[in-house]
Amino acid sequence: MHRPTIFQEDNLDKLVAFMQAHSFATLVSTVEGVPFATHIPLVVTESDGVVTLVGHLAKGNPHWQAFDIAESLAIFTGAHAYISPTLYEKYESVPTWNYIAVHAYGTPKIITFKDAPEQMDQMIDEMVDTYEASYKSQWHSLSGAFRTGMMKGIVGFKMAVTRLEGKYKLSQNRSLIEQHTISDALLQSADPSAQGVGQEMQQNLE
Template sequence: MYRPTAFQEDNVDKLVSFMRTNSFATLVSIVDGIPCASHIPLVVTLQEDVVKLIGHLAKQNPQWQAFDAAESLAIFTGAHAYISPSLYEKHESVPTWNYIAVHAYGIPKIITFNDTPETMDNMIDEMIDTYEADYKLHWHGLSDGFREGMMNGIIGFEMTVTRLEGKYKLSQNRSQTEQQNVSKALLQSPDAATRAVGAEMKQNLETNN
């Protein structure tokens, strides 16, 4: 990811927090020389400075064939907003876009029910705990045949993140006055996503001042 110095963010705790908040990610792999992407929820864990991603694909999805051998990329994005040049002090300015994105790279390790049923069970439980803890009792109350059929229809994976890149493009390359002007304008927008970017800018200004 292209990351000019002003927009680089490398604080792992901050990036993990963002990833968890925006955990419906885009997972990209190369299958037979062709880029392949899936949009899936991921569980993000951090233990002793090691970030791991847990998720699964439908067995019929060919993307999992790239796992175990080649690097994949998980892309996490949040709110984004158009920035009008009218918010800048100089007349000769151009439009841009503000956003936050995190890229996580690693080699996904395949988890299947046939090979490692206990690991698959743990993976499903962890996803349920993350997204709907109240569903766990329901899940374990289903018949063994139904649950095993569901788990045989997916390919689970765990990806240890070997490279983590964060980009917080929040007008840090502009003067403080311009950053404040942009933030205030975004916070007044009727669009919730635009207001969210304004709030991120406001927080970033307060943190760095």
Template sequence: MYRPTAFQEDNVDKLVAFMKANSFATLVSIVEGVPYASHVPLVVKVQEDVIQLIGHLAKLNPQWQAFETVESLAIFTGAHAYISPALYEKHENVPTWNYIAVHAYGIPKVITLNHSPESMDQMIDEMIDTYEADYKSHWHGLSDGYRQGMMNGIVGFEMTVTRLEGKYKLSQNRSQTDQETVSAALLQNPDPAIRAVGEEMRQNLSMDN
């Protein structure tokens, strides 16, 4: 992604924390020569400095057929906010948008019940542990036939991240005064998503001071 120097974020711990907090991602692959995207919850794991993304798609979704051959991209985004030029010191300015985005690249490995039942069970358990741990006993209490039917209808995947890019566009290219004014204005907005951007700006400013 286009990352001007002022907006680049390469702190892996910070990026992983953002991915975990915003784990409903857009997964993009090239299927038959054209981009194909699915919107999926992902489990973000870090083991010995290796980042892995775990999830699954419906078996009828053709995107998984592109796995294991070419690179895919998982896009994680959070809150975003319109920034009015009226907030800047100087009159000659234009509107913009503040946001945070993290791009994770890798080649997904396919997991199916027929070929790797243990891996499929592990993938399901990790998804449950991440999103609703209390559901695990319910899931394992279902009949074997029902659970196998559900798992036969999906294709799991595990993607080792080979490239990670972060973009924190939080008015860092503006003066200190402009950044403080924009942050204060966003923090007063009734929309919690817009206030979240203001809070990210405030935290970023505190790190610089």
């Protein structure tokens, strides 16, 4: 990802918090020589400075065939907003876009019910705990045949992140006056995404 120094964000806690808050990610790998993307929810954890991503795909999705072989990229994005040049002090200005993105690189390791049933159970429990903890008792009350059938129909994975890149493009290259003008305008917008960027800008200014 192109990251001009002024937009770089490398604070691990901040990046992990962002990934957890925007955990429906785009996972990109190379399948049969071409880029292949899948949009999936991920469980993001951090321990002793190591970030780990956990998720699963339908077995019919060929994406998992790229796992265990080469590096993949998980892209996390949040609110984004068009920035009008009318918000700048100088008349000779052009439009731009503000956004936050985090890229996580690593090699996914395959988890299957056939080869690692305990790991598959753990992966499912982690996802349920993250997205709907109250469903856990229902999941475990379902028949063993049903749960086994569901788990045989997916391929799980765990990816230790080897490289993490954050880009917070929030008008840091503009004057403080302009940054406040832009954030105020975004906060007053009827667009929830624009409001989100305004809030991020406000926090960044603070």
